Amino acid sequence: MPTAVRLSESDQQPVQVTELSRGDECCQRMNFLLQCHFSNLASQDSEKKGFINKIYAIQEVCVSVQNILDEVASFGERIKNTFNWTVPFLSWLAIVALCVFTLILYFIPLRYIVLVWGINKFTKKLRSPYAIDNNELLDFLSRVPSDVQVVQYQELKPDPSHSPYKRKKNNLG
Secondary structure, three states: OOOEEEEEEOOOOOOEEEOOOHHHHHHHHHHHHHHHHHHHHHHHHHHHHHHHHHHHHHHHHHHHHHHHHHHHHHHHHHHHHHHHOOOOOHHHHHHHHHHHHHHHHHHHHHHHHHHHHHHHHHHHHHHOOOOOOOOOHHHHHHHHHHHEEHHHHHOOOOOOOHHHHHHHHHHHE
């Protein structure tokens, strides 16, 4: 009589081989072979899932690296546009701030400037514990447009073919 193999319906795992007419040794071999077969199938599925998960992880890393490079490039473009006079008010503000900083460095020794900066930095939390930290340089640069923003916000030039003066000339003539 033949041996019977049952598979559980939920996850396709072998349950047991029952012997109808042969010895226990044959059942053990059959059980071993079925377990090996299904474990190989499960490992192949996990390898596929692992490979797909690796691809997704690589995609996430590539997206994050691309975003970081975009931020760095935007930061450099903003510095360039500050000194390109893209926004004249901000360029004048930067020039005045650099001139004042130069005069301060000329008249006050660097040792005293570093001393005052250190005292300010380490006593800031004692003077105003609920103040929110900010970086004035990054705040300034966030107001300067990057090259992409300059292209997006360029003024539209009027089309000379749709000028109202041409219509008046044509209507008069």
